[in-house]
Amino acid sequence: MATKSEIGQAPPAATDPGTEAPDVLSTPLHTVEIVSDPGEGAQTCGQIFASVTAKMGNGIWTVEIIPAEIQPPPRIPAGASGNRIRVGTNAVTNWGDRTNLVVAFNEQVLLARHRVGALEDDATILLENRWATHDDPAIRQEWTAAMKELAESSYRIVEVPMEVECLEVIEDPRRGKNMFALGLLTRVYDLDREVISAQIDHVFRKKQNREEIVQRNVDLLDRGIAWAQEHLDFRVDVPRRPTETPQVVMNGNQALALGAIASGMELAAMYPITPATSVSHQLGDIFERFGGVLHQAEDEIAAAGVAIGASYAGKVAFTITSGPGLALKTEFLGLAVMTEIPLVVIDVQRGGPSTGLPTKVEQSDLLAAIFGQPGDAPHVVLAPATIEECFHATVTARRIAETFRTVVIVLSDANLATGVQPFPRPELDASWQSTPADQSPVRAGRGPYDWDPRTGLSERFVPGRPGGMHTVTGLAHDEWSKVAYSTDINQRASEMRSRKIAVLQQTLQPPVVNGDESGELLIVGWGSTKGAIEEAVDRARSEGRSVSSLHLTFLSPLEPGLRDIFRRFGKVMTVEINYSDNSRAPFITQENRRRGQLSWLLRAHTLVDVDCWTRVLGEPIRPGAIHEVIRDHTRVLTDTGG
Amino acid sequence: MSGCSLLSVVLDEDRSFSVSDYEGARARWCPGCGDHSVLAATQRLLADEQLAPERTVFVSGIGCSSRFPHYLNTYGFHGIHGRALPLATGVKLQRPDLDVFVVMGDGDCVSIGAAHWVHAIRYNVNMVALLLDNEVYGLTKKQTSPTTPQGYSTNTQPHGTYLPAMNPLETTLGVTNASFVAQTAEWVPQHLFATIKAAYRHRGFSFVRILQRCPHYTEDLFLPFVQDPTRVELLEHEDGIVVPDLHSRFENQRHHDPADIDGARRLAETGDQIRLGLFFRDETHPRYDETRTLSAHTAEEKLSLLNEELDRYAV
Known part of the structure; x- marks a missing residue:
C-alpha cells in the first residue's frame, strides 16, 4: 500500500505524448461510465478504477449498471452492463446527474445509456469502432442507425480500435478489452500505474495462474495508456485531497x-x-x-x-x-x-x-x-x-x-x-458486541415477561438458565408466558410491548436541520437519498433560495421534535423513491391522492400538511431533479440579505 | 430451584428427576385425546433419560398437539402454524448442547409446513420430530388434512375427502438424507415409549409418526385397528424397536432390517394393515448441525480479525 505522502502525488512523468500536449479540464466533479455487454468485464474495470481513484485521494460514488439477465444476447441495449463512477475533489455523496465521459464497447449499449438520458449533452464517448466495418452487414447497419440516433445530442465521439489493439496482446479480446479501457482512463485521469497494477493483482488474487493473468492484464493496461497518450487530446484533472483520517x-x-x-x-x-x-x-x-x-x-x-x-x-x-x-x-x-x-x-x-x-x-x-x-x-x-x-x-x-x-x-x-x-x-469497539448468553439461574419469583410497569422492559430467560423454564408463545400471554384467558391481560401486554418503543424514542436526539432552522421550504428524506437531497439544497441555497433539508434515520419510532421543526417552514415536502400520485393528474384530488410513504407517516405524526415529490424510475434520484423541484417551490430571494 | 448457585445446579451430578419434575400446566386436551398418551410417554422418557429440564427445549407449531410444550416443565417454544422445524433448527444451530424435541400435528407438518418438513429431513439436524397424526384438523373443527383418508367426510369436504391420503412415511423415506423413520400408535403405550426413546437415542433427525385418535372427529378411523390387533403388524429386528411384552397381543410380526431402505419404502405403503416399528435408520448420514457449528471467539479476537478484514478495504 502506498504511504499517505505518496497518495495524490502526480505519477512519474510519462513519456512524451506523441501529439501536442492535451487539453486539461480541471473540475471538482466528473462522472465517467464504462459500459459493455455482460461478461466483457466493464464492471471489473469500473471497480478497479473506483478503488484506485479513491486510494489516490478523490471522493467517489459508484453505481452499477446491471442488465436483468445474466447473459443476454450480445449487442442489445437491454444488455448494457457496467459501472458509473462520479469522481470528486471532496467526498461524493450521490451518483450525480449525468455522465461526462463514457467508454463503450459497442454502440448498442451506448444507445441504452443515451436513451435513458444518462449522458450529458456534451459528453465525450470513447467507442469501440470495429462494428463500423464488421463483416456482418446487419451489424454495420446497426452501427449506422445508432450513429444517426446519437447525433441528436452533441456528444463528442472518439472511435477507438479496442479490439485491434487488444489482439496485439491476447487472442480473445472479449476477455481483455476491459483492461485496455482501464488503460485509457488511467491516462485521462492521470492515475498511478503502480497503484492500478497492485489493484489488478488484488482482483485476481484467487486465480490459479495469478502471475500470468496479472501480467497479461497489465500488458493490456499499458497498451491502453499508450494508445491514449498517442491519440487523445484531452485529460481530466479532478484535484485530489488525500485525507489524514484512515479511510x-x-x-x-x-x-x-x-x-x-x-x-x-x-x-x-x-x-x-x-x-x-x-x-x-x-x-x-x-x-x-x-x-x-x-x-x-x-x-x-x-x-x-x-x-x-x-x-x-x-x-x-x-x-x-x-x-x-x-x-x-x-x-x-x-x-x-x-x-x-x-x-x-x-x-x-x-x-x-x-x-x-x-x-x-x-x-x-x-x-x-x-x-x-x-x-x-x-x-x-x-x-x-x-x-x-x-x-x-x-x-x-x-x-x-x-x-x-x-x-x-x-x-x-x-x-x-x-x-x-x-x-x-470504523474504530472498532469490543463493547459493540453482544455478551455471551446469560446462563445463570433465574431468581425465584421472576417471570419470563416481568415487565417493568413504567418501561415495559424485562429480562430474557434463555434456555439453559435453571429455574427459568417456560413456554414462549405467540398466543396472548401474561408475565409468566401463560396463555391469556382473561380480558385484561392482552390489553396490559400490548401496552407493555408498545411502551418499550416509547422509551426508545425518548432516548433519540432531534434530527439536525441541514441549512437554516427556518425558511420557505423544508425537504425531508430518509435512506439513500440523503446525498442527492443535500447537494440539491446546497445548489439552491447558493442561488439564494430559502430551503433546508432534514434526514431521518429512525422511522419507527420517529425522532423527536419534528412538529416543531416543520412549523418553522412555510412548506414541508418529502423526496422519496416510491410512488405517489401527481396532484395535477386526472381524477387526482387532495382527498384521493396517494402520497409518498414517509409523507403519509409524517402527516399522521405531525398533523402538518406535508407534501411529497417522489419518483420510481428504477434509479437513484438525481440532485438536478431535486434542484428543479426546489426551484418550483421557492422564490429567488434578492441578495440584499433578505 | 431458586437460590441455587449456577455450579450447584448445573454440575450437581446428584440431581435426579422424576416424571413429576417435567409436569407443566394441566393439559387441556379433550378427554380421550391421544395427545395425553404422547405427553405421558414423553415425560417418562425425560425421566428415564434424566434430561435436565433447563437444557431441554420442546418446539411446536399451531394445532391441538402444539399446546404440548405448555404442559411440560422444560423450555418450550409454541410457535406459528407449520414453522416449528425452522425454529427448532435455529435453536439447535445456536445451541447444540440443548436437547430439542419438535411436536407437530398433521396439518402443521404435512400441509402448511411441508417445505420445512422435507428440508428438515435432509438437514438431518440432531433432534426428535414427533408427528401427532390424527388425520384431521381438530382445533379448527374437522377440516380435511393431507392425511385424511379418501372419502372421509369433513366440514370442508362434506361429500367425502376427494383425494387419497398422503402417506408421511413414504414421503419421509423418499427424501435424500433421511436417517430415522418410525411409526407408532398412541394406544400402544409401551411401543410409543420405546419408539420415542429410540428416536431420542438416534444421532440425527428422528422422524416419528404417531397414529393418534381424535375422540371428537376421527375416532372411527382408528377404531378398527384399536379393536382388532391382527390389523396391526409389528416390525421386528434386533436393531429396531422391540417390545417383547407386545408379542402376545400382536401376533403379526415381520422381520425388517432398518438398514434396508427399499424394504422400508415397500412396507411404508398404505394398506389394510398398519405397521408399527422402525422403518429405517442410518447414523452415517451427514448432519448439517455438525458441519455448521458456531465456534467461540472472544470479543477481542473478533475485533482483531475484523481489523484485518478492514485492511482489505483500506484506502
Whole structure:
C-alpha cells in the first residue's frame, strides 16, 4: 500500500505524448461510465478504477449498471452492463446527474445509456469502432442507425480500435478489452500505474495462474495508456485531497455484513434474493473465521424462523432479505414481537410490488416494514443513509433489539447496496458486541415477561438458565408466558410491548436541520437519498433560495421534535423513491391522492400538511431533479440579505 | 430451584428427576385425546433419560398437539402454524448442547409446513420430530388434512375427502438424507415409549409418526385397528424397536432390517394393515448441525480479525 505522502502525488512523468500536449479540464466533479455487454468485464474495470481513484485521494460514488439477465444476447441495449463512477475533489455523496465521459464497447449499449438520458449533452464517448466495418452487414447497419440516433445530442465521439489493439496482446479480446479501457482512463485521469497494477493483482488474487493473468492484464493496461497518450487530446484533472483520517472503501452490502460482524451477531439466516444476497456472499466468504454461521434456508419464511430460534436460544441473530422476502416473513416478525425475541432484519429494498424491479432502487418497503404485521406489532425501523451508516446501522440494530427485546428492521436499498464510497475507517469497539448468553439461574419469583410497569422492559430467560423454564408463545400471554384467558391481560401486554418503543424514542436526539432552522421550504428524506437531497439544497441555497433539508434515520419510532421543526417552514415536502400520485393528474384530488410513504407517516405524526415529490424510475434520484423541484417551490430571494 | 448457585445446579451430578419434575400446566386436551398418551410417554422418557429440564427445549407449531410444550416443565417454544422445524433448527444451530424435541400435528407438518418438513429431513439436524397424526384438523373443527383418508367426510369436504391420503412415511423415506423413520400408535403405550426413546437415542433427525385418535372427529378411523390387533403388524429386528411384552397381543410380526431402505419404502405403503416399528435408520448420514457449528471467539479476537478484514478495504 502506498504511504499517505505518496497518495495524490502526480505519477512519474510519462513519456512524451506523441501529439501536442492535451487539453486539461480541471473540475471538482466528473462522472465517467464504462459500459459493455455482460461478461466483457466493464464492471471489473469500473471497480478497479473506483478503488484506485479513491486510494489516490478523490471522493467517489459508484453505481452499477446491471442488465436483468445474466447473459443476454450480445449487442442489445437491454444488455448494457457496467459501472458509473462520479469522481470528486471532496467526498461524493450521490451518483450525480449525468455522465461526462463514457467508454463503450459497442454502440448498442451506448444507445441504452443515451436513451435513458444518462449522458450529458456534451459528453465525450470513447467507442469501440470495429462494428463500423464488421463483416456482418446487419451489424454495420446497426452501427449506422445508432450513429444517426446519437447525433441528436452533441456528444463528442472518439472511435477507438479496442479490439485491434487488444489482439496485439491476447487472442480473445472479449476477455481483455476491459483492461485496455482501464488503460485509457488511467491516462485521462492521470492515475498511478503502480497503484492500478497492485489493484489488478488484488482482483485476481484467487486465480490459479495469478502471475500470468496479472501480467497479461497489465500488458493490456499499458497498451491502453499508450494508445491514449498517442491519440487523445484531452485529460481530466479532478484535484485530489488525500485525507489524514484512515479511510475504507466498500459498498453498502459489504458494510452491512461487516457491521453485523462488528455487532457480535453470530448467526445469519437467509434465502437468496436480489439485491440483498451480496450481504450473504460477503458473510459466506468470511463469517466462519469469526465463528459465525451463515444458514441458507429452504425459503424466506424458514430463514426468519431459524434466526428467531437462534435468537431465542442465545445471542441475537439476523436475517437478510428484500421486499418480497419481507412479505413472506411477516407472520414470523409478528411472532418475534409477541414473544419479545430480539431479531435484526436487513431489508435491502428493490422496486415493487411483487417481483417489481429486482436490481433497481426503490424506497417502497417503508410502510410495510412499519405496519406490515397484522395485529399490533410495535417494533423498530431504521434506515442508513450512507455506506458508512450501513456499517453502523447493524451495530445499532443489534443493540436495540437486545435491549428492548424487539424486532429491528434495517432498511437499506439497491442504491446503497451497490454504491461504493470511501468513509472513515470504523474504530472498532469490543463493547459493540453482544455478551455471551446469560446462563445463570433465574431468581425465584421472576417471570419470563416481568415487565417493568413504567418501561415495559424485562429480562430474557434463555434456555439453559435453571429455574427459568417456560413456554414462549405467540398466543396472548401474561408475565409468566401463560396463555391469556382473561380480558385484561392482552390489553396490559400490548401496552407493555408498545411502551418499550416509547422509551426508545425518548432516548433519540432531534434530527439536525441541514441549512437554516427556518425558511420557505423544508425537504425531508430518509435512506439513500440523503446525498442527492443535500447537494440539491446546497445548489439552491447558493442561488439564494430559502430551503433546508432534514434526514431521518429512525422511522419507527420517529425522532423527536419534528412538529416543531416543520412549523418553522412555510412548506414541508418529502423526496422519496416510491410512488405517489401527481396532484395535477386526472381524477387526482387532495382527498384521493396517494402520497409518498414517509409523507403519509409524517402527516399522521405531525398533523402538518406535508407534501411529497417522489419518483420510481428504477434509479437513484438525481440532485438536478431535486434542484428543479426546489426551484418550483421557492422564490429567488434578492441578495440584499433578505 | 431458586437460590441455587449456577455450579450447584448445573454440575450437581446428584440431581435426579422424576416424571413429576417435567409436569407443566394441566393439559387441556379433550378427554380421550391421544395427545395425553404422547405427553405421558414423553415425560417418562425425560425421566428415564434424566434430561435436565433447563437444557431441554420442546418446539411446536399451531394445532391441538402444539399446546404440548405448555404442559411440560422444560423450555418450550409454541410457535406459528407449520414453522416449528425452522425454529427448532435455529435453536439447535445456536445451541447444540440443548436437547430439542419438535411436536407437530398433521396439518402443521404435512400441509402448511411441508417445505420445512422435507428440508428438515435432509438437514438431518440432531433432534426428535414427533408427528401427532390424527388425520384431521381438530382445533379448527374437522377440516380435511393431507392425511385424511379418501372419502372421509369433513366440514370442508362434506361429500367425502376427494383425494387419497398422503402417506408421511413414504414421503419421509423418499427424501435424500433421511436417517430415522418410525411409526407408532398412541394406544400402544409401551411401543410409543420405546419408539420415542429410540428416536431420542438416534444421532440425527428422528422422524416419528404417531397414529393418534381424535375422540371428537376421527375416532372411527382408528377404531378398527384399536379393536382388532391382527390389523396391526409389528416390525421386528434386533436393531429396531422391540417390545417383547407386545408379542402376545400382536401376533403379526415381520422381520425388517432398518438398514434396508427399499424394504422400508415397500412396507411404508398404505394398506389394510398398519405397521408399527422402525422403518429405517442410518447414523452415517451427514448432519448439517455438525458441519455448521458456531465456534467461540472472544470479543477481542473478533475485533482483531475484523481489523484485518478492514485492511482489505483500506484506502
